Amino acid sequence: MAICPSCRAEYEAGTSRCAECNVALVDRLPDLASSEDTADIYACYDPQQAVRLAEILHAEGIDVLVRDRSSNLFPTNVGKGAQRILAVATHETARARDLIAAAIKDGVVPDEGEALES
Numbered sequence: 336m337a338i339c340p341s342c343r344a345e346y347e348a349g350t351s352r353c354a355e356c357n358v359a360l361v362d363r364l365p366d367l368a369s370s371e372d373t374a375d376i377y378a379c380y381d382p383q384q385a386v387r388l389a390e391i392l393h394a395e396g397i398d399v400l401v402r403d404r405s406s407n408l409f410p411t412n413v414g415k416g417a418q419r420i421l422a423v424a425t426h427e428t429a430r431a432r433d434l435i436a437a438a439i440k441d442g443v444v445p446d447e448g449e450a451l452e453s
């Protein structure tokens with residue numbers, strides 16, 4: 336079996352490219368924890384917001400890495416505490432961004448964070 340790393344469509348063995356995405360198929364999806372292939376998509380100062388967003392993405396089958404970024408690296412942010420950075424696998428960034436934007440629009444989480452463009 337072959338899987339599209341972009342849309343996760345499954346194909347018969349022998350197929351080499353996804354008809355939808357025109358990307359090369361892989362035997363299995365990469366494990367996010369062992370992959371360097373992630374992109375930062377969102378930053379916020381509220382740890383509860385970071386957790387809530389991670390839960391929303393998990394519920395949609397997207398693995399999320401949440402990192403702390405110490406404020407001392409960003410002098411203009413002093414007093415706000417550590418920034419939480421949400422990262423997902425690069426092939427999930429578009430979907431994850433849409434989900435986060437929808438959650439903010441629907442009032443599920445406060446609009447306090449900052450979407451990150453990679």
Ligand SMILES: [Zn+2]
Pocket residue numbers: 339340341342343344353354355356357
């Ligand atoms: Zn595809």
